[in-house]
Amino acid sequence: MNIMIIAVHPRISESRVNRALANAAMGEANVTYRDLYAEYPDWCIDADKEHQLILAHDRIVLQFPLYWYSSPPLLKKWFDDVFTYGWAYGPGGNKLHGKEFANATTAGGTKNAYRSGGDNEYTLSELFRPIERTIKRCGGTYLPSFEVYGVSEITDDGLKQEAANYVRFIQSSAFALAH
Ligand SMILES: Cc1cc2nc3c(=O)[nH]c(=O)nc-3n(C[C@H](O)[C@H](O)[C@H](O)COP(=O)(O)O)c2cc1C
Structure with a gap:
């Protein structure tokens, strides 16, 4: 499986x-x-160039820090510019069919805060609905997200563990991720 990670961080x-x-x-x-x-x-x-790269990969991982309950803005522009009529949707627009997409997100808030009744009210799955709909509208497969919460509290050892979890995540089959 060829995997492309698109990291979208304004100050990596x-x-x-x-x-x-x-x-x-x-x-x-x-x-x-x-x-x-x-x-x-x-x-x-x-x-x-983006079209060629997408065609050459089976899975695209969109990796970004959560900024104001969403992604940094260049990712939105990437969707707008790359998911074009006649390529991603519309007549002949079938190039994303069967492509797997997953978000990989880091958040300052805790997992407890991202749920109904918590400080941030909504889960990341709920907040990512526009991305989910866009992928599905274009015939792609939307996989569960990789999420790291409470980033300011993570120790160096905890971060190492998250990094190992991330590698396992990106390499896991769609079936394993969804079940
Ligand atoms: C402009 C900005 C907006 C942010 N918005 C959120 C937010 O809505 N929710 C949240 O949990 N964390 C938020 N954060 C915290 C970032 O998600 C956090 O700093 C980032 O995931 C850390 O990853 P990094 O070490 O790779 O930069 C925000 C940070 C910045 C700079």
Whole structure:
């Protein structure tokens, strides 16, 4: 399985958690790792290049820190520019059929806070509905997300464990992730 991780972090050099996850996953032979903000500092996304890269991979992991209950904005632009009419949807737009997509997200809030009655009220699954709908609307397979909560409290050992969990996650079959 060819896996592409698209990391979307505006300041990856200042990141602790996403950098640790990325460093662990990058070592995997079947993983292509990309840093979207580094690749497109002018935000001019090359849709043709993105299309070729998506076609060359079976699974696309969207890795980002939670910013205001959503992703950093370049990921939204990536969807807008890459999921084009006639390619991702509409007549002949079937190129995402069968492609697997998963979010990998880090959050400052605790897991307890992300539920009904908690401080943040909604689960990440609920907050990610627009991404889920977009993937499904285009015929892709939307997998359960990888989530790291309470990032400011994570010890170095805890982070190592999360990084190992992340590597296991990206390599797991869709069946194993969903069951
Ligand atoms: C602009 C901004 C918005 C944020 N919004 C949220 C949020 O809505 N919910 C949350 O749990 N954490 C939020 N955070 C915390 C980040 O998710 C957290 O700092 C990040 O996941 C840490 O990962 P890193 O070490 O890779 O930067 C926010 C942080 C920033 C800078």
